[in-house]
Amino acid sequence: MGITAAMVAILVAAGAPTPLLPIYEKEWGFAPWMLTLAFGVYALALLVAILVIGSLSDHVGRRPLMIGALALELAAMLVFLFSTSIGWLIVARIVQGVATGAASSSLSAAVVELAAERRKKLGALMTGLAPLAGLGIGALFAGVLAQYVDDPAFVVWLVLAIVMALGTVFTLLTPETVSRKKGALVALIPRVSLPKQVHGLFAASVPGIVAAFFTMALFLGLVPIVLAGTFAVVHPIVGALAAFLTFGVGTLVSAATTGLRPPRLRVFGAAALTIGAVLFIGAVGGHALALVWVSAVFGGAGLGAAFAGTTRGLVPEVAPHHRAGLFAAIYLVAYLSMGASAIVAGLFVGPVGITTVAVAFGIVTALVSLAAVVVTAGHTARRTKSAH
Known part of the structure; x- marks a missing residue:
């Protein structure tokens, strides 16, 4: 339970900047595109950390990597705490991204390994739900x-610095769950590998992964700026509630759909993402704030279903020793999409305005989501036909 709490705490910290960044912008007077840069560099730093040290805990043990x-993460909280400029916030986000990436594999593995035998499936489910739940709770907090x-x-x-300090102390008392083995230096070489048997399924899943993480970038990185710039919303809790609703719905959908077949779940997720993106376009274009909330519901449902359907469909198809490479490939597409899209969108805020950028972002997300529906449905139909 303590390790699960530590994992959720790290993800709560990742969601916390969402309502705070517009406050920093108002107080320090920097350009709005710097907000999306601060968001984007976090995703890219997280991706690099996952690729480089994602499998290191298999060699040096879970405990050292969790403590590190x-x-x-504690260092990142302290940089945030004493930041005096946007430059320091960006540094804090980079450090936070590395910490989150380093923690993701070791903490997730430790949760499952420390769980009692009868609770292994529950532990695996919790590790799957923790990212969405943590981000939503962090934004709301x-x-x-x-x-x-x-x-x-x-x-x-x-508060988060104290939590991370306590988490570090608790982890010092946590037993190790795996024995050390050779190959730690080799494990630092990024490996993105896909067994031949899942090439087609992975390719068909890519549009859904991209659409899901575009939606994540939208509600964590862009929506707070849209609410302030387009709707003149001055209360930071509004943006926080939009993020919380998105990730809360995503968590519930992911938990409630464990019985659905992955192909159907991916189609449902992509369709919900499409509807959510279209509703967001309508909200911004029609200046209808209520539609932002409806788009958050559909976007969250699509995010939870699409990503759950992707992992549940791909993981059983590969041998255990190929899963690290598989997840590296998934995360490469996911976090590159999230980080790059936020940074690119931010670069256009100054020249064309936040409303135009938001509509354009929504259109791109809708098109990618619609492509995911078509590609997933077509791939499923071909596999069903070949099976018969």
């Missing part, structure tokens, strides 16, 4: 404090 990740506390950023980062 939590200590690095920071948003509530931003609404009702005089110096919300200081309180948020102080």
Whole structure:
């Protein structure tokens, strides 16, 4: 339970900047595109960490990597706490991305390994739900404090720094679950590998992964700026609630659809992502704030279903020793999509305005999501036909 709490805490910290970044923008007066840069570099740093040290815990043990990740996360919280400029915020986000990437594999593996035998499946389910739940809770936690506390950023980062310090101490007392083995240096060489038997399925899953993480970038990185710039919403809790709703719905859908076949789940997810993106376009284009909430529901449902359907469909198709390479490939597509899209969108905010950027982002997301529906349905039909 303690390791699960540590994993959720790291992801809560990842969602916390969403309602705080617009406050920093107002106080420090930097350009809006710097907000999306701060968001984008986090995703790219996380991706690099996953690719480089994602499998290191298999060689050096779970405990050392967990301790290192939590200590690095604590360092990121302290940089946030004492930041005086957007440059330091970007540094903090990079450190946070590395820490989150380092923690993702070791903490997830430790949760399952430390669980009692009868609770192994529950442990695996919790590791799958923790990312979405943590991001949503983090945004809501920071948003509530931003609404009702005089110096919300200081309180948020102080609380999270204390949590990370306690998590580090707790992890020091956690037993090791795997024995050390040779090959730690070799494990640092990034490996993105796909067994031949899943090439077609992975290719068919790519549009859904991209659409899901475009949606994640939208509600974590762009929506707070859209609410302020297009709808003149001054309360940070509104953006936090939009993110919380998105990831809360995603968590519930992922948990409630364990009985659905992965192909059907991917089609459902892509369709929901399409509807959510279209509703977001309508919300911004028609200046209808209520539609933002509806788009968050559909976007969250699509995010949860699409990613769950992707992992549940691909993982059983490969041998255990190929799964690290498989997840590296999935995360490469996912976080590259999220980070790059946020940075590119931010570069256009100044020249064309946030409303135009938001509509364009929604259109691209809708088109990719619609492509995911077509590609997934077509691939499923071909596999069904060949099986008969």
